[in-house]
Structure formats: C-alpha cells, structure tokens
Amino acid sequence: MKGALYDAGASPLERFGLLRMRRRAWAAVPASGLGLEIGAGTGTAFPFHPPGARVVATDVSPGMLAHARGKPGVAGTLLVVCDAERLPFRGGIFDWAAETLAFCQVPDPEAALREIARVSRPRAPLVMLEHVRPAGWLGGVADLVSRVTVPLWGEHFDRSPDVPLARAGFEVERRAWLWRDVFLLLECLGPGRKPT
Numbered sequence: 001m002k003g004a005l006y007d008a009g010a011s012p013l014e015r016f017g018l019l020r021m022r023r024r025a026w027a028a029v030p031a032s033g034l035g036l037e038i039g040a041g042t043g044t045a046f047p048f049h050p051p052g053a054r055v056v057a058t059d060v061s062p063g064m065l066a067h068a069r070g071k072p073g074v075a076g077t078l079l080v081v082c083d084a085e086r087l088p089f090r091g092g093i094f095d096w097a098a099e100t101l102a103f104c105q106v107p108d109p110e111a112a113l114r115e116i117a118r119v120s121r122p123r124a125p126l127v128m129l130e131h132v133r134p135a136g137w138l139g140g141v142a143d144l145v146s147r148v149t150v151p152l153w154g155e156h157f158d159r160s161p162d163v164p165l166a167r168a169g170f171e172v173e174r175r176a177w178l179w180r181d182v183f184l185l186l187e188c189l190g191p192g193r194k195p196t
C-alpha cells in the first residue's frame with residue numbers, strides 16, 4: 001500500500017522531469033561490476049540499472065521493497081531490507097553505489113555515507129541525485145516545509161549533501177544542476193584505503 005501510494009504521488013513528477021533526471025543519473029553509473037543502490041524504494045530506477053551490472057538494491061522499508069518486486073528490471077537485482085546506516089555487508093565488496101532521492105530521508109546522512117565507504121572498494125564511484133535546499137528566500141520556504149514533512153514522513157527539503165560527503169571522505173568529481181538549484185546530480189569518488 002505504502003509503495004503504491006508513493007508511485008501514485010511520484011507519477012506526475014516523473015512526467016514533469018524526474019524520469020529524465022533519473023536517466024541522466026543512472027547513465028553516470030559504471031556499466032559493470034557489483035553495484036549497491038541505497039533507498040531503492042519501489043524500484044523506479046531498476047529499468048535504468050546498467051544491463052551488465054549486478055545490483056543489490058536496499059531499503060529500510062519492507063513495504064516499499066515489496067512493491068519493487070513487481071517492477072520492470074527487477075530480474076537480476078537482489079533486494080535487501082536494511083538501514084543505510086548499518087549495512088549488513090562485508091567491507092570493500094561493492095564496485096560502485098548509487099542513490100536517488102533517498103538521502104533526503106536517511107536520518108543521519110554522514111553515518112550512511114561512512115557505511116557506503118566501508119562496503120565499497122577504495123575510491124569507488126558514488127552517484128547521487130538529490131533535491132537540496134535552494135538559495136535565497138526559497139531556502140526559507142524549504143526550512144518551513146521541512147518542519148512539517150520531517151515529523152510526518154522523514155522528508156527533508158532543507159539539506160545539502162556536501163558537508164556529510166566531505167566528512168565521510170568522499171570527493172565530488174562532477175556536479176550538475178538538473179532543475180534550477182534544487183535537483184542536484186553528484187558524481188563522487190569514495191575515500192582511499194585507510195593506512196594500516
């Protein structure tokens with residue numbers, strides 16, 4: 001039910017331009033290797049997974065992932081219910097990671113980014129598509145809206161991933177605004193191996 005509601009709500013946005021943005025984000029993901037999708041939700045991104053890649057799609061919500069099971073592109077994707085802040089994987093096994101519109105809900109983005117860095121090989125690519133807090137007076141509106149949406153369903157409109165990315169040791173290689181100064185595509189590289 002939760003997944004069906006999400007898809008119904010997102011559908012106008014997908015037509016408005018979100019689908020185009022997703023396509024652009026997933027085109028930045030490496031074409032092969034073992035990939036990790038964070039906060040996969042109802043599996044809207046599955047058709048964009050690189051055909052040659054094996055992908056583990058994760059989400060904290062069993063309801064959302066249950067809905068993802070029926071999505072096109074699910075074949076060959078392993079679905080795992082888990083919290084991005086505590087990933088149930090060994091260190092260094094993923095070749096890349098990607099997320100779309102999940103870090104606006106993850107309670108502690110820095111903790112999740114540290115987990116992504118832990119389970120990924122050194123300097124592995126991370127692609128993020130997020131809506132961020134806009135500049136100017138719209139930023140104030142985003143702060144006000146977040147006061148309502150965060151308690152209701154954990155959605156932040158008042159965030160930017162830059163500080164948590166830097167704190168978790170990621171380097172932003174490329175950034176592109178996909179819609180105004182709200183939808184941001186970030187292509188990052190994870191931290192190198194820590195000296196032993």
Ligand SMILES: C[S@@+](CC[C@H](N)C(=O)[O-])C[C@H]1O[C@@H](n2cnc3c(N)ncnc32)[C@H](O)[C@@H]1O
Binds near residue numbers: 039041060082099103
């Ligand atoms: C706005 S939806 C985006 C879903 C999908 N990525 C998309 O682009 O349509 C945010 C998703 O993040 C998931 N999420 C929130 N907190 C999470 C966490 N701590 N760990 C993993 N997933 C989380 C939610 O369950 C939800 O499915």
